[in-house]
Amino acid sequence: MVSWAMVSAAVAGCVLLLVHLVLMVACAPLARGLLAAGMARAGGAERVPVLGRWRLILSCARRHGVRAAGGAEIVPGAALAVALAACVLVPSFALGLPGGGLSDLLTVSGLLVLARLLPLLAALEPGGARAGLAAAGDVTALAAMQAVFPLAVAAAVMASGHGGIDALLVRLRDPDMGGGRVSAMLLALALLLAGPDVGPGDDVRAADMMVDLGGRGRAAMELARDLVLMGWITLAGDLAWPGGLAVPQADALLPPAISLPGAVAAWLARTGVICAGIVAARVVVMGSARGTRGRLVLALLFATLAVVVLFADQEVA
Amino acid sequence: MLVLSVLLLDGLMPRFAAPQVARAGWGLALALALAMACLPAAAGSLAGPAALLRVDALSLPFVLILSVAGLASGARTPVLAGAALTVGTGNPVLFCIGAAALLPLLRARAVVPRAMVGWESVGVAVATALLSGPRDWRLVVLPVPALVAAAALMGLSVRPLAGARHGAPVGVAHLAGWVAGLCLALRMLVDWPRVPVAALWGGGLVVVGLVLALAGCGRALNARDAGRVAAGMLGGWGGLALLLVGLVVTGRADDLPLLALGAFRALMLLAGGVGMAFLAAILILAEIAEAAGSLRLTRAGGLAALMPKASCLLVMALAGACALPPSGGFAVTWLLVQSLLALPRAEGLVGAMPLLAALAGVGLVCGLLILAAVRLLSGLVLGRPRTPRAAGATDPVAGRLAVPAACLGGSMVMVLVPGLWLWLTRGAGWDAAGLRGAIPLGARPDWLALAAPGGGGAVYPVGIAVLLALAGGLVLALSRLAGTVPSRPVAAWTEGAPPSPPWMPFGEPAAQVGPAQLTGALGWSVAGARPARHGVRRVARRTRVVARRVLTGAEAGVGWVSRHAMGLVLLWLAVAALVRMWGRS
Numbered sequence: 068m069v070s071w072a073m074v075s076a077a078v079a080g081c082v083l084l085l086v087h088l089v090l091m092v093a094c095a096p097l098a099r100g101l102l103a104a105g106m107a108r109a110g111g112a113e114r115v116p117v118l119g120r121w122r123l124i125l126s127c128a129r130r131h132g133v134r135a136a137g138g139a140e141i142v143p144g145a146a147l148a149v150a151l152a153a154c155v156l157v158p159s160f161a162l163g164l165p166g167g168g169l170s171d172l173l174t175v176s177g178l179l180v181l182a183r184l185l186p187l188l189a190a191l192e193p194g195g196a197r198a199g200l201a202a203a204g205d206v207t208a209l210a211a212m213q214a215v216f217p218l219a220v221a222a223a224v225m226a227s228g229h230g231g232i233d234a235l236l237v238r239l240r241d242p243d244m245g246g247g248r249v250s251a252m253l254l255a256l257a258l259l260l261a262g263p264d265v266g267p268g269d270d271v272r273a274a275d276m277m278v279d280l281g282g283r284g285r286a287a288m289e290l291a292r293d294l295v296l297m298g299w300i301t302l303a304g305d306l307a308w309p310g311g312l313a314v315p316q317a318d319a320l321l322p323p324a325i326s327l328p329g330a331v332a333a334w335l336a337r338t339g340v341i342c343a344g345i346v347a348a349r350v351v352v353m354g355s356a357r358g359t360r361g362r363l364v365l366a367l368l369f370a371t372l373a374v375v376v377l378f379a380d381q382e383v384a
Numbered sequence: 385m386l387v388l389s390v391l392l393l394d395g396l397m398p399r400f401a402a403p404q405v406a407r408a409g410w411g412l413a414l415a416l417a418l419a420m421a422c423l424p425a426a427a428g429s430l431a432g433p434a435a436l437l438r439v440d441a442l443s444l445p446f447v448l449i450l451s452v453a454g455l456a457s458g459a460r461t462p463v464l465a466g467a468a469l470t471v472g473t474g475n476p477v478l479f480c481i482g483a484a485a486l487l488p489l490l491r492a493r494a495v496v497p498r499a500m501v502g503w504e505s506v507g508v509a510v511a512t513a514l515l516s517g518p519r520d521w522r523l524v525v526l527p528v529p530a531l532v533a534a535a536a537l538m539g540l541s542v543r544p545l546a547g548a549r550h551g552a553p554v555g556v557a558h559l560a561g562w563v564a565g566l567c568l569a570l571r572m573l574v575d576w577p578r579v580p581v582a583a584l585w586g587g588g589l590v591v592v593g594l595v596l597a598l599a600g601c602g603r604a605l606n607a608r609d610a611g612r613v614a615a616g617m618l619g620g621w622g623g624l625a626l627l628l629v630g631l632v633v634t635g636r637a638d639d640l641p642l643l644a645l646g647a648f649r650a651l652m653l654l655a656g657g658v659g660m661a662f663l664a665a666i667l668i669l670a671e672i673a674e675a676a677g678s679l680r681l682t683r684a685g686g687l688a689a690l691m692p693k694a695s696c697l698l699v700m701a702l703a704g705a706c707a708l709p710p711s712g713g714f715a716v717t718w719l720l721v722q723s724l725l726a727l728p729r730a731e732g733l734v735g736a737m738p739l740l741a742a743l744a745g746v747g748l749v750c751g752l753l754i755l756a757a758v759r760l761l762s763g764l765v766l767g768r769p770r771t772p773r774a775a776g777a778t779d780p781v782a783g784r785l786a787v788p789a790a791c792l793g794g795s796m797v798m799v800l801v802p803g804l805w806l807w808l809t810r811g812a813g814w815d816a817a818g819l820r821g822a823i824p825l826g827a828r829p830d831w832l833a834l835a836a837p838g839g840g841g842a843v844y845p846v847g848i849a850v851l852l853a854l855a856g857g858l859v860l861a862l863s864r865l866a867g868t869v870p871s872r873p874v875a876a877w878t879e880g881a882p883p884s885p886p887w888m889p890f891g892e893p894a895a896q897v898g899p900a901q902l903t904g905a906l907g908w909s910v911a912g913a914r915p916a917r918h919g920v921r922r923v924a925r926r927t928r929v930v931a932r933r934v935l936t937g938a939e940a941g942v943g944w945v946s947r948h949a950m951g952l953v954l955l956w957l958a959v960a961a962l963v964r965m966w967g968r969s
Binding site: 132133135136139147155166173174180184187188193194195196197198199200203206207209210211212213215216217218221224225228278279281283287367371374375379 | 743836868878
């Protein structure tokens with residue numbers, strides 16, 4: 068029997084989900100803008116405004132669409148839809164929202180990879196050399212990085228007994244999860260290395276791939292790219308610090324309203340810290356010579372370490 | 385079985401019946417198999433000749449898939465009917481005869497390399513002989529010949545570059561051999577042994593399956609035409625199928641029925657969902673070859689604009705064969721990863737390391753399958769046409785694409801509502817998991833969800849599809865509200881290069897991306913294969929030199945001992961006496 072309370076909780080959950088999605092969309096270009104500004108400032112280059120990505124997207128969206136002859140009209144919209152679907156499954160500030168049962172670590176990583184793959188297919192479509200070469204390099208990197216995600220699922224299942232993101236984060240909030248938290252942090256590092264396109268040269272390759280695209284298609288593609296980055300950053304932030312998330316109380320279906328502003332602030336703080344970490348890693352650790360192979364090795368290493376830490380904790384206990 | 389026998393006769397003697405009658409025969413076989421799958425499992429077993437003609441629960445899924453392949457392709461070859469007859473029988477001797485008879489037919493279509501025909505015949509005969517006795521020691525060596533026979537039937541090879549030279553472009557015969565090999569592995573390693581095969585062999589099958597899958601992906605990445613790329617991808621999935629058989633074997637040996645059942649369900653989704661997607665791809669590639677000529681990746685191209693419907697179907701079929709949500713490949717990979725995590729392992733970190741290596745290998749196989757699919761699409765569908773024949777290609781009439789579209793629809797239904805296909809194959813799953821009598825509640829398939837064998841959650845393929853549809857609807861609605869007009873196609877930017885001369889109507893080839901770019905970036909692929917081969921040869925040469933020196937030393941030692949035998953005996957007596965005296969004191 069469906070009660071009034073359940074219906075109202077479902078409606079409130081849908082509203083919260085919409086707020087989550089709007090916040091993700093709003094913050095995604097800001098996060099990439101923050102990365103660009105931070106790297107420019109740390110690298111001594113010309114100053115880049117944080118709002119530059121939003122300005123680019125809005126200015127593209129106001130123009131008439133242009134695409135290379137032979138290119139498909141549907142691809143930018145499809146990429147944006149897949150990125151939005153992936154972002155729905157990544158909890159930003161609250162757990163227990165509608166659709167949380169679908170949010171599996173392998174599913175989310177698969178959707179985020181699919182959202183990165185669709186623009187690459189679009190870049191291969193006109194047959195140009197420069198865009199095609201850039202897309203070929205990115206597809207190869209994506210294919211190699213697939214080795215990391217099953218390891219991430221293994222670490223999550225071994226730490227919490229569950230591969231679902233909501234259940235994993237709820238379990239990680241338990242006070243007795245000492246080694247599991249360190250494992251989750253290493254897992255977050257592995258995912259950040261394997262997933263998003265924040266490596267050296269990735270921005271140049273993305274610009275090469277979209278050289279024949281203008282107008283609203285370009286805006287959709289840029290927004291999809293930023294959403295994918297935001298999805299990875301949010302997922303890594305959740306794993307690294309699940310304590311900032313608002314969770315439902317004992318019998319409730321949704322988290323209490325009073326905890327939501329603090330959870331949103333915690334999410335923004337996590338995002339900012341991770342962006343700063345990426346900037347520091349790009350400037351200090353990963354020079355322009357470090358390519359996909361180095362990132363793959365590091366990601367595999369961190370994912371393996373995430374499992375090793377669990378066993379070390381058991382043996383100490 | 386009688387219907388399939390008539391179909392085999394029709395394949396062997398093409399004038400036996402009209403083509404429509406053959407297709408009707410496949411339809412009748414499919415309807416009968418569906419009816420048998422819907423009926424409750426028969427209690428008790430038949431005896432005598434009736435038992436030979438009976439199609440049991442474990443045969444039904446494979447007969448269903450081959451019947452669909454026969455009905456969809458309309459191919460009047462003895463390969464399909466022979467494979468269906470082989471997998472339809474539950475008798476080891478008849479199965480052995482069928483598998484051995486299938487080989488020349490597969491060899492005639494270049495599915496099986498010539499060198500493997502003899503090995504496979506010996507393998508299947510030895511495995512059947514080992515199964516005939518009640519002794520348990522025979523099971524210790526059974527997996528070796530069974531694995532050789534299954535790998536040969538599936539067209540698998542450990543040589544990553546073999547497909548480029550000897551393999552044939554993918555066809556329905558590939559699918560028939562693939563299904564027959566899968567059935568052979570399941571029958572010989574899970575169903576027919578009277579006691580379960582040791583769990584150690586399950587681990588061995590996991591390793592061998594992973595190696596074969598990587599080799600299949602290597603063949604797909606090095607193949608020159610679309611048909612061979614698809615054949616390599618099918619080989620990659622075949623390796624993963626053997627890996628899943630290894631998990632079923634481990635589940636049976638360690639008395640973990642839910643693990644065996646989960647792995648078997650992944651196997652059924654692989655054979656059904658991914659197999660149907662491959663069938664659709666085979667049929668579409670045949671249509672494209674008819675319209676555009678050569679399927680060589682360096683000759684075709686640009687079919688997305690010339691053959692939009694066929695290209696769209698091919699993209700969807702290849703998406704179904706990749707491990708990206710919500711495709712069939714993703715459902716199989718998800719279940720495979722969860723089954724691997726549910727495996728019993730040794731205590732401590734050392735016990736987890738092989739599991740982590742296997743998981744990384746599975747992820748790499750999935751990535752290489754994606755790369756192979758993108759390589760096929762970039763050479764065939766995307767880019768520009770490179771020959772006049774390809775530039776003149778047009779979509780076939782809608783009716784000819786209806787059959788591959790129906791296969792694709794069947795594949796989608798199998799994946800999005802997995803309970804339907806798993807319910808049809810429930811009897812086979814329970815047999816494979818060793819569940820007899822009362823079936824526990826957790827062993828009954830859910831309609832919409834795929835549950836992890838280790839209790840690590842569930843995945844809802846239809847939920848992911850609905851979510852994607854909602855997101856697509858949202859984007860579409862926003863686009864309509866914003867009044868977006870279709871974008872204007874313009875000439876692609878060529879870095880300021882002058883237009884191509886008239887004798888290059890399809891553009892400058894050097895200014896276009898080709899299939900080599902997608903494999904050249906992989907260090908260990910085309911570029912890395914040669915150093916790897918040299919490394920293996922160097923190790924083999926050093927091993928040979930060391931073995932020769934050891935043999936020479938051993939011969940010298942034997943000669944020295946024989947020359948001084950008497951002295952050595954006296955020395956041994958003296959040492960023994962001294963040791964004895966020292967022990968007493």
